[in-house]
Amino acid sequence: MAAGRAHTLNVLLWSALGIIIAIRLPLLPIRNETKRQLGYPPDSLLNVTELATRHGYQCEEHNVVTEDGFVLTVFRVSSGQRCSRTQIPVLLVHGLLQSADSWLDAGPGSGLAYLLADACHDVWLSNTRGNYYSRRHLTLDPDSDAAYWNFSADEIGYFDLPAILDYVLNRSRADILNYVGFSQGAGTFFIMCSERPNYCEKIKLMIALAPATRQTNTKSTMYRRLTQAVQGWETLLTTAGLHEIFSKGALSQEFVAFFCHFTKFTEGLCDAGLNKFNSVVAHPGSMSNETTRVLFGHFPAGTSLHNMAKYGQAMTNDKFVKFNYGHQKNLELYGTSEPPEYNISAVSPPVVVIYGENDGLVDTKDVEWAMERLPNVLEAVLIKDPAWNHMSVTYSSRVEEIIFPKINEYLQIYSST
Numbered sequence: 001m002a003a004g005r006a007h008t009l010n011v012l013l014w015s016a017l018g019i020i021i022a023i024r025l026p027l028l029p030i031r032n033e034t035k036r037q038l039g040y041p042p043d044s045l046l047n048v049t050e051l052a053t054r055h056g057y058q059c060e061e062h063n064v065v066t067e068d069g070f071v072l073t074v075f076r077v078s079s080g081q082r083c084s085r086t087q088i089p090v091l092l093v094h095g096l097l098q099s100a101d102s103w104l105d106a107g108p109g110s111g112l113a114y115l116l117a118d119a120c121h122d123v124w125l126s127n128t129r130g131n132y133y134s135r136r137h138l139t140l141d142p143d144s145d146a147a148y149w150n151f152s153a154d155e156i157g158y159f160d161l162p163a164i165l166d167y168v169l170n171r172s173r174a175d176i177l178n179y180v181g182f183s184q185g186a187g188t189f190f191i192m193c194s195e196r197p198n199y200c201e202k203i204k205l206m207i208a209l210a211p212a213t214r215q216t217n218t219k220s221t222m223y224r225r226l227t228q229a230v231q232g233w234e235t236l237l238t239t240a241g242l243h244e245i246f247s248k249g250a251l252s253q254e255f256v257a258f259f260c261h262f263t264k265f266t267e268g269l270c271d272a273g274l275n276k277f278n279s280v281v282a283h284p285g286s287m288s289n290e291t292t293r294v295l296f297g298h299f300p301a302g303t304s305l306h307n308m309a310k311y312g313q314a315m316t317n318d319k320f321v322k323f324n325y326g327h328q329k330n331l332e333l334y335g336t337s338e339p340p341e342y343n344i345s346a347v348s349p350p351v352v353v354i355y356g357e358n359d360g361l362v363d364t365k366d367v368e369w370a371m372e373r374l375p376n377v378l379e380a381v382l383i384k385d386p387a388w389n390h391m392s393v394t395y396s397s398r399v400e401e402i403i404f405p406k407i408n409e410y411l412q413i414y415s416s417t
């Protein structure tokens with residue numbers, strides 16, 4: 001009984017928190033001018049193009065339109081140095097609630113976008129529907145049309161990735177490319193291969209960084225509770241008109257951006273909180289203090305409640321399946337009362353998997369479960385360093401030392417045209 005009551009209390013608490021963080025206040029977002037005066041780190045206030053050029057790189061901005069009318073921003077980053085363009089493009093796809101900035105927030109020498117550009121790769125960075133760079137649609141208005149937010153990782157894999165692949169291949173005049181996906185960015189790749197296998201054939205090599213599929217063994221209690229609270233309250237919240245969650249400029253992001261740079265003390269709290277959130281056992285030291293301050297200028301970058309709810313569902317399912325709408329609606333939509341499973345065996349390109357023992361969001365057991373189903377795993381690299389947690393993949397100051405050599409080694413082999 002006591003456990004049951006504690007659980008109810010937890011759900012209520014997380015739900016209340018969810019409602020608060022979803023709301024946009026009229027005073028927000030705080031203007032960049034004001035933030036500069038308040039001493040926010042410059043990089044936290046810049047977009048991808050501004051960041052890249054500030055650090056001496058070149059950057060192009062592209063718009064990609066999906067079959068269902070979403071308009072996505074894609075960046076192309078290259079180093080200022082002279083590189084011979086004989087390499088096929090490499091597309092980097094960020095994780096849940098992130099944006100393309102996440103590949104640059106750790107700064108030159110650490111951010112994977114910079115490191116790959118330094119190694120002369122033709123680097124493309126996508127932005128998933130619903131984040132602040134891709135909060136656009138040909139006919140729907142994200143501010144007033146609920147239909148805009150009616151998506152989860154299912155649609156990201158089905159619509160966003162194929163549109164981005166077509167676009168990048170066309171623009172770079174290549175017929176094949178390499179794909180690096182982090183967490184949701186890897187899980188949605190598997191969804192694409194399962195549902196649209198001919199797109200999978202446009203990939204020469206896939207690098208799966210902490211790929212998120214089923215989440216049966218996710219250890220982070222905070223993440224579990226958060227996604228499950230959203231799942232439990234999805235109907236109520238959407239009825240109340242809330243469809244978007246953790247958007248940039250909303251209270252959640254403005255608060256952490258302020259709090260995490262405010263004083264050394266709050267910065268430390270932030271670092272500890274983030275570390276607890278995404279580790280199995282909290283272990284500081286992977287991220288620099290500067291990166292902690294910078295990343296919250298771009299994170300969380302926003303998604304739909306519906307997508308968060310899907311992650312809530314994934315916590316209790318031992319399969320990697322489509323959104324579960326309940327028996328009746330599943331029957332209507334899928335023709336089966338249970339949501340259909342994604343076919344991970346359809347991921348035909350060679351895959352290099354890199355994952356971490358202390359990752360609290362994507363557990364090694366679930367990664368290994370997915371690997372048993374992947375037909376063509378070239379190599380699985382398990383990072384045992386206790387300081388390496390989920391977010392380390394994008395934000396650690398040790399990316400160059402820990403994962404870059406392996407990524408670059410494979411990309412060099414698979415990049416020649």
Ligand SMILES: *[C@@H]1O[C@H](CO)[C@@H](O)[C@H](O)[C@H]1NC(C)=O
Pocket residue numbers: 047048049050061073133
């Ligand atoms: C990034 O900032 C530059 C300079 O302020 C601006 O011209 C550009 O439109 C911005 N890009 C995006 C995608 O927001």
Ligand SMILES: *[C@@H]1O[C@H](CO)[C@@H](O)[C@H](O)[C@H]1NC(C)=O
Pocket residue numbers: 146147150333
């Ligand atoms: C959302 O998508 C589902 C499944 O495609 C559909 O049944 C439902 O009517 C949609 N809801 C809205 C508000 O567009």
Ligand SMILES: *[C@@H]1O[C@H](CO)[C@@H](O)[C@H](O)[C@H]1NC(C)=O
Pocket residue numbers: 166170171
């Ligand atoms: C490739 O892009 C060009 C414009 O840059 C466009 O005219 C052409 O239709 C595109 N081709 C495909 C197959 O998308």
Ligand SMILES: *[C@@H]1O[C@H](CO)[C@@H](O)[C@H](O)[C@H]1NC(C)=O
Pocket residue numbers: 264265268288289
């Ligand atoms: C980060 O800040 C904390 C608290 O202010 C300090 O103890 C720690 O040494 C700093 N870490 C680095 C890598 O500078």
Ligand SMILES: *[C@@H]1O[C@H](CO)[C@@H](O)[C@H](O)[C@H]1NC(C)=O
Pocket residue numbers: 197343345346
């Ligand atoms: C899954 O994909 C593989 C490879 O394309 C195929 O052989 C198999 O029949 C598919 N399984 C299902 C259940 O569709």
